[in-house]
Amino acid sequence: MTMTTLKGFTASDFRRRVLQDGEGVAERENGDHVLNPGVVLSGNGIRLKDAAVLIPVIDDGNDARVIFTQRTATLRQHSGQISFPGGGIDAEDRTPEEAALRETEEEIGLSRSFVETVGRLPDYISGTGFRIKPVLSVVRPGFDLTLNPTEVDEVFEVPLSFLMDPANHGRGSRIFQGKERFFYEMPYGERYIWGITAGIVRTIYERFYT
Template identity: 50%
Template sequence: MSLPTIDPRTIPVIRIDNHLPAIEYPRLQADALRARFAAPPIWQPEFLAEKKFMDRQPLPAAVLLPIVLRPEPSVLLTLRTPHLSTHSGQIAFPGGKVDETDAGATAAALREAQEEIGLTADFVEVLGQLPVYVTGSAFHITPVVALISPGFVLKPNPYEVADVFEVPLAYLMNPAHHRHHQVDWQGGQRQWLSMPYQDAHTERFIWGATAGMLRNFYRFLLA
């Protein structure tokens, strides 16, 4: 079974969550984020598993959810090159499969971030992890949330990464920008979230697993 070729931008929006509160600006600052992970609240993630479309053994993976400590905090994201075998041409966090030599999800996320975009660990302060997110292609992804000190110089791997950019954290943590999509597929329905962001003359269409993990981060901060 394979995922149909679709342009997610063309799939109808069935709901926008502008009835939900945005995360207040003070709660997006470094000290507030450190405090939240130091004493996590009781909360419930909203997106944990996509509709399965690939029948294979689970593949452990990890991504870095990197929050850059700008005057207005931002999230560092990548645009994957179009020739990759999975999630090609999509916006993603730096990350990939957990290797046998990795000490765990955090080690894998840090390694992948350095390999993909040249982000070295000395600029990274790991805060903690969010719940595992399971993609329809059987990746079991652990999001590792981290603060990134400014001053880094990125060196994207041209084979994997077509672009690297930042989106304001406040924008992503405002559900007025969270759009729900739905399409008929394989005799049922497939649903996902998108968070389009207009960056100068370029629309950054954040959707699927990346948007789902960001939504879980929103729920974590809201709780």
């Protein structure tokens, strides 16, 4: 796939689009089942684990950037994959936003004092048994990061303009448990964004940029 990048995608415009649209948490859930009808369903008796991720859009002039993490190879779930910072919602977390901010601080050391949460996407149901609550945010520049080496190998940034260009949204497939499963994929240089993370990016595009 040829990588393309559009121009003029700012964090302030992202914030405006999200706030103008309103919060969509009550809308129909999204997830892996969108590309795999009948394979992954939220109401099939499987008890889903609640999780929250933060989509951190850095407010950095005319071309906002989004923070991603490269998970360590030793994690039990989604090891070695690219993801947004986040994790399980604990009993003491009053809201998904609080869980996403806490997990982000624990994983990459991004202080919540730099983060403005602006909305939330509908739940994303994963084929691995998670109900993920994606929290949308704008991040003020000037922050420092400290990675948790047991969870995160690396942090990198991708221009929002690249992520919101449908020309960069491919579809891939792999055999999982004897069946072909389909997913979105968005290669960025040597990085391979795919699966749940790419699915969430695609949801942002469809909701706010079409």
